[in-house]
Amino acid sequence: MKTKDLVLDGLLVAVGVALGFLESLIPFPLPVPGAKYGFANLVTVYSLYELPLIQTVLILMARILISGFLFGSLSSLLYSLSGAVLSLLIMILLKRQVPLLLVSIFGGIFHNVGQLITACLVTGTWGLFYTYGFFLVLVGSLTGLTVGILSKLFLRASERIFHGLR
Amino acid sequence: MSRSRFLKIFILLLILGSALILLFLLRPTDKGKKVNVIKDNTVIETLDLNEPLQKDYTFGSDVNTVVIKDGTVEVLSANCHNQICVNSEPISEVGETIACLPHGFLLEVVE
Numbered sequence A: 001m002k003t004k005d006l007v008l009d010g011l012l013v014a015v016g017v018a019l020g021f022l023e024s025l026i027p028f029p030l031p032v033p034g035a036k037y038g039f040a041n042l043v044t045v046y047s048l049y050e051l052p053l054i055q056t057v058l059i060l061m062a063r064i065l066i067s068g069f070l071f072g073s074l075s076s077l078l079y080s081l082s083g084a085v086l087s088l089l090i091m092i093l094l095k096r097q098v099p100l101l102l103v104s105i106f107g108g109i110f111h112n113v114g115q116l117i118t119a120c121l122v123t124g125t126w127g128l129f130y131t132y133g134f135f136l137v138l139v140g141s142l143t144g145l146t147v148g149i150l151s152k153l154f155l156r157a158s159e160r161i162f163h164g165l166r
Numbered sequence B: 001m002s003r004s005r006f007l008k009i010f011i012l013l014l015i016l017g018s019a020l021i022l023l024f025l026l027r028p029t030d031k032g033k034k035v036n037v038i039k040d041n042t043v044i045e046t047l048d049l050n051e052p053l054q055k056d057y058t059f060g061s062d063v064n065t066v067v068i069k070d071g072t073v074e075v076l077s078a079n080c081h082n083q084i085c086v087n088s089e090p091i092s093e094v095g096e097t098i099a100c101l102p103h104g105f106l107l108e109v110v111e
């Protein structure tokens, strides 16, 4: 791994951890500790389009582990991991098929769906799916849309900044 | 934009839309749940389970204090001799009851 890549990866992990911390300050309606909106997905969407897949996965794992150890518990780690992994899988699947905005929207939705499934498994109540499903899918598409728009801006800006650098 | 790409976008949006509609319809609603307050086999009042409330029901020297909060109802205090109604867990499901037999006083959750 080149030094440039290493610096960029470290930077992205730091941004992701900061975003994760910020959104942990906003209350989340799912009655389980550690469930989040998924704004830190910004880093994942960005790296998915800008970097090789292996780097995207490494950045994601580093971000989740660091966030988990700094601000979370084992259960919050479980929630962010399940949300992030499901979200990433869906986005990898969709990336070649549809435009970035839609990829990000579905990433946001499945971030929340992953957490909801985990919540159902942990609490053993599938009723949570009916109670929170609508809200989480709606919120997921909105955060996904926001993340998508921001990612587009960042991608455009980074193209200018890194032009000639890489 | 190619035709197949357009089709994929359309299908995904369709899935998203129908999922949202379906989940919206599947949402459980507690709207309409009520509590019948019964004294000596007669419904004397029907309360809304979604409206927080604390109210004393006094008949002669018999007092039962009823509390509704968070979609549940319970007897907070009463001056009956056995205190079974006070010790009953809060109820919220249709058909559940809390009885104070010494006072002939009954709470029942209904649709």
Ligand SMILES: [Zn+2]
Pocket: B078, B080, B081, B082, B083, B084, B085, B086, B099, B100, B101, B102, B103
């Ligand atoms: Zn009693």
